[in-house]
Amino acid sequence: MASGGNSGDARGSRALLRIGLGALGVAAFVALWDAAYVFNWAPRGTLPDPFAVPGALLAEWRNDRLLPAVGSSLVHYVWGLGVGTVLGFGVGLLSATSRVFDDAHYMLARILRPIPPLAWVVFAIAWFQVSHAGAAFVISIGVFWVNYFATAAGVRDVDPRYYELARAFGHGGFIKRVGSVTLPGAAPGILSGMRTGVGQAWMTLIAAELLGVPGMGQEMNAAAGVGAYDAVVVYMLAISLIYTLSDGVFALIEKRLLRWRP
Amino acid sequence: MLEVRDLAYRFPGAEAPVFEGLDFTIGAGEFVALVGGSGVGKSTVLRNVAGLIRPSSGKTASPQAAERGTRDTAFVFQDTRLLPWRRIRANVGYGLAGLGLSRSDKRARIDEVLTLIGMRDFGPRWPHAVSGGQAQRVGLARALAVHPRLLLMDEPFSAVDALTRQRLQDELLDIWRRLRMAVLFVTHDIAEAVYLADRVCVLRGAPAGIVFDEAVPAARPRRRNDPDLQAFAARVADHL
Ligand SMILES: Nc1ncnc2c1ncn2[C@@H]1O[C@H](COP(=O)(O)OP(=O)(O)OP(=O)(O)O)[C@@H](O)[C@H]1O
Ligand SMILES: [Mg+2]
Numbered sequence: 001m002a003s004g005g006n007s008g009d010a011r012g013s014r015a016l017l018r019i020g021l022g023a024l025g026v027a028a029f030v031a032l033w034d035a036a037y038v039f040n041w042a043p044r045g046t047l048p049d050p051f052a053v054p055g056a057l058l059a060e061w062r063n064d065r066l067l068p069a070v071g072s073s074l075v076h077y078v079w080g081l082g083v084g085t086v087l088g089f090g091v092g093l094l095s096a097t098s099r100v101f102d103d104a105h106y107m108l109a110r111i112l113r114p115i116p117p118l119a120w121v122v123f124a125i126a127w128f129q130v131s132h133a134g135a136a137f138v139i140s141i142g143v144f145w146v147n148y149f150a151t152a153a154g155v156r157d158v159d160p161r162y163y164e165l166a167r168a169f170g171h172g173g174f175i176k177r178v179g180s181v182t183l184p185g186a187a188p189g190i191l192s193g194m195r196t197g198v199g200q201a202w203m204t205l206i207a208a209e210l211l212g213v214p215g216m217g218q219e220m221n222a223a224a225g226v227g228a229y230d231a232v233v234v235y236m237l238a239i240s241l242i243y244t245l246s247d248g249v250f251a252l253i254e255k256r257l258l259r260w261r262p
Numbered sequence: 263m264l265e266v267r268d269l270a271y272r273f274p275g276a277e278a279p280v281f282e283g284l285d286f287t288i289g290a291g292e293f294v295a296l297v298g299g300s301g302v303g304k305s306t307v308l309r310n311v312a313g314l315i316r317p318s319s320g321k322t323a324s325p326q327a328a329e330r331g332t333r334d335t336a337f338v339f340q341d342t343r344l345l346p347w348r349r350i351r352a353n354v355g356y357g358l359a360g361l362g363l364s365r366s367d368k369r370a371r372i373d374e375v376l377t378l379i380g381m382r383d384f385g386p387r388w389p390h391a392v393s394g395g396q397a398q399r400v401g402l403a404r405a406l407a408v409h410p411r412l413l414l415m416d417e418p419f420s421a422v423d424a425l426t427r428q429r430l431q432d433e434l435l436d437i438w439r440r441l442r443m444a445v446l447f448v449t450h451d452i453a454e455a456v457y458l459a460d461r462v463c464v465l466r467g468a469p470a471g472i473v474f475d476e477a478v479p480a481a482r483p484r485r486r487n488d489p490d491l492q493a494f495a496a497r498v499a500d501h502l
Contacts (some may be wrong), residue, residue: 161343168337169357169404173371176359181319188492260347 006237047110048178048230053237062113067220073205073215075132080139081201085194087140088147095148096155097182109148111199116206117142130212153187188261191254198250202243263444264288264412266310267321270469271306279318280306281357281470282416286463291442295459297452299502303470304448308414311446312337324412331361336405338416342397344389350383350400351376357408375403377439395426397435406437412444420449428486431458435482452502456495464501474501 006072036042046055060066095102095109117138128134162181166172171180183190209217216235223231265493270282278305288294298304307313311322329336336357341482344353351372358368376382379399384392392400398418405413419427435458438445449455455462456478476497480490 150432162338162345163339164309164314165337165339165343165345165356168312169408170360171356180345181354184345187347260349260388260390262388 034259037168045227046229048233050233051129051262052230053233056228057234057237060231060234061079065239069214069216069219069235070242072132072213073209073217074211076135076139076209077201077205077217078135082207084140084143084201085147085197088193088197089151089190091144092151093155093178093182096152097178107129108210109134113145115184118207121208122196124208132213135205135208135213135215139204142204146197146200147190147193150196151186151190154189154193155182157189158182158185174195188258191257193253195250196248198246199243202239206239263290263292264322264324264446266311266320266322269307269310269322271310271315272318272402279469280332281465282319283471284320286289286475288353288444288446290411291444293438293445293447293458293460295447295449295455295462296465297455297462297498298470300467302465302467304450304465305416306338308413308416308446308448311335311455312414326411328411331367332409332411333357333361335412335414336408336410338401338405338413338418339408340420341396342401342421343403344377344397344400346389348389349385349413350381350387350389350392351487353389353400354385354403354407356404361408362437363502371409375406378406378440379403379433395422395430398422398430402434406441409443410443412446415445415447417449418447419454427454430461432492434458450500452495453486456480456491456498457484458459462498464498466488466502474498 030050033047037047041047057066091105095105120138120141121134124134124137128137158181162185163177166177166181171177175200205215206217206220209215210221212218212221217240220232220235223229223235265285265287269284270279272279280502284307286294296304296307306315310317313322314337322458324339325336344350344358348356353494355368355372358371359459363371370387373382376385379402381403384396384400389397398421402415402418405415419430422430431454443461447455447458459478461477463472465471466473476494478491479494480488484491
């Protein structure tokens, strides 16, 4: 019991040390940044004062730019992520379970796969003009590929002995087999793909919005255009915060779904 | 209960069959052990009998159709093969889907077999949280839950320690005495075969055939060190 308490204490103080060092690391970075600002290491006027960022945040909030931009970005994000995830999962599952489908699409997939999502921006603008749908479209492409590969690999990696078990116990039909073996067996891979997509979507989102669709990317572009680099930093931090939140929520869901793992 | 006639199986792409010309029958409630060296084809025989693979020629047949709410055969795997994403209860009930059982019937079946293996309280656990011997019991319970008339067991106790193995053997005999299903028990452990079975068959050769098929000359309950059993085991060993 005493040793348990001791190791608990040790763990507790280790965690405190970690938080302390982490905070120190952030402080050191801000100090470096401030030095760069004070000694003009970057081209004049392009590096904001780190201590001006809170003020810039307040200003963006007051003039009612921050929240609408966040809201608009979230619309792109949710639609792009949702569509890309569902399609990527579906096509990945199909390619790993149907031989014919796999044969029919592998060449096409190999041709399309290397095209970066942002290369599609041209068509996004042509088809959807500068609109929410266009931004969501571009995002969904990157998310699609991530989920497609994760799902297909996860399904292919399911231990075939479980399929024999399924047949021996009356779960040989497609629906029962997929429901009782394929999906749960592939879930770790599928979910980690989905989680990668949650992050990946932010990467393309900002780039897609830089082209002028309302959202945080556009606000950043506009702020940079008038030299308000402190506002740019505000949006960067907002993205970081929203990503951390969405990843945290997804991690909880993942943990819950995979609680059978030791 | 089970009739195997002139059974042969060749893996796709293989030159020679694994075995050919197999003939044997298992009577209702009979406990038959199938013994043979590693790689001789024991598991392949079981998978044929279970209908998991199709014989290249010959046939395996049960004279009667399964009763409602049961499966004709059920399989116990050497590697337990519990689904790690299902709790113990759900693993035990895995074969009950599609048998036309109501929810409460299913629950009763699961309770019944969990009690039978002495693991009533383990229902809510995940498979990773039970020991190797317990996992093996759960695999047995999963098979028993479908009330099979023929239980197919593929070296079910070969991965546990000697003491646990003996305990599991005695538990199996006890369960068999109560339920009286037929059993086809694959093992390469002769002592295990002669202790458990009514009849021992030896599979040998390439392609393999049944080279020995005799009743165990000892009444039940048996003692492991019974001289008659040991003499019989020596004869089985001669044919291996
Ligand atoms: N998929 C396969 N394709 C071709 N040959 C196979 C395949 N699976 C097994 N074999 C061969 O068939 C033979 C019989 O295999 P089986 O698993 O039935 O042996 P076994 O008697 O159960 O052995 P063990 O006691 O080691 O479990 C072996 O020689 C094996 O190499
Ligand atoms: Mg085997």
